[in-house]
Amino acid sequence: MSEDQSANSPLVPRRTIRSFVRREGRMTPSQERALEELWPRYGVEAGEGALDLAALFASTNPVYLEIGFGMGDSLLALARRYPERNYLGIEVHRPGVGRLLNLAAQHGVQNLRVMSADAVEVLTKNIPGDALDGIYLFFPDPWHKKRHHKRRIVQPAFTHLIARKLKHGGVFHMATDWEHYAHWSLEILNHTPGLKNLAPDDGFASNQGDRPPTKFERRGLKLGHGVWDLMFSRV
Numbered sequence: 001m002s003e004d005q006s007a008n009s010p011l012v013p014r015r016t017i018r019s020f021v022r023r024e025g026r027m028t029p030s031q032e033r034a035l036e037e038l039w040p041r042y043g044v045e046a047g048e049g050a051l052d053l054a055a056l057f058a059s060t061n062p063v064y065l066e067i068g069f070g071m072g073d074s075l076l077a078l079a080r081r082y083p084e085r086n087y088l089g090i091e092v093h094r095p096g097v098g099r100l101l102n103l104a105a106q107h108g109v110q111n112l113r114v115m116s117a118d119a120v121e122v123l124t125k126n127i128p129g130d131a132l133d134g135i136y137l138f139f140p141d142p143w144h145k146k147r148h149h150k151r152r153i154v155q156p157a158f159t160h161l162i163a164r165k166l167k168h169g170g171v172f173h174m175a176t177d178w179e180h181y182a183h184w185s186l187e188i189l190n191h192t193p194g195l196k197n198l199a200p201d202d203g204f205a206s207n208q209g210d211r212p213p214t215k216f217e218r219r220g221l222k223l224g225h226g227v228w229d230l231m232f233s234r235v
Contacts, residue, residue, distance in 0.1 A: 042112060
């Protein structure tokens with residue numbers, strides 16, 4: 001493998017590089033108030049130690065984690081659809097956090113908690129091993145330029161971390177509308193010890209599972225854009 005090929009191979013280990021750029025955007029007064037008034041109810045500070053998930057939710061129900069929930073629509077839909085599950089969302093975009101807090105309060109959602117921190121750091125420091133029944137990564141930043149591929153969150157170190165945090169039988173579910181990123185992620189995940197592709201041909205999932213469709217996704221499908229789902233279980 002040449003030096004150039006090695007630099008762009010998804011299987012080559014990399015030093016830790018953040019997969020996001022913090023873009024605050026303008027917050028509405030409602031979102032500002034939500035962060036002030038509702039964070040004590042739904043918010044979780046990262047800190048340095050492992051979270052007691054049963055104490056955090058005041059229940060022993062299964063816990064599902066969404067990485068990068070954006071404006072919160074999918075996470076809220078899941079929390080409302082499955083009240084017998086607990087959901088923890090991570091997002092660094094503060095307007096999205098504020099919006100989700102408002103929606104959760106409006107709908108009286110009890111099984112939802114939110115963190116505003118780097119997802120890899122949260123997984124490393126705050127989530128115990130063998131703790132999660134599911135991890136969602138829906139439409140992460142594809143960093144489509146070749147020189148930015150190193151910023152993609154899906155890297156071998158990340159998928160190894162995912163495998164350690166899932167319970168046996170727990171599922172990692174990813175979706176992307178960038179075909180190159182889909183194949184990049186599929187190669188990495190298929191080579192991750194402890195994870196098994198749920199597609200019979202070790203390819204992409206044939207359905208979207210319990211992932212709620214987004215407005216962005218529906219618009220893209222009308223324009224002929226593809227969406228690729230990947231589902232892997234911890235063995």
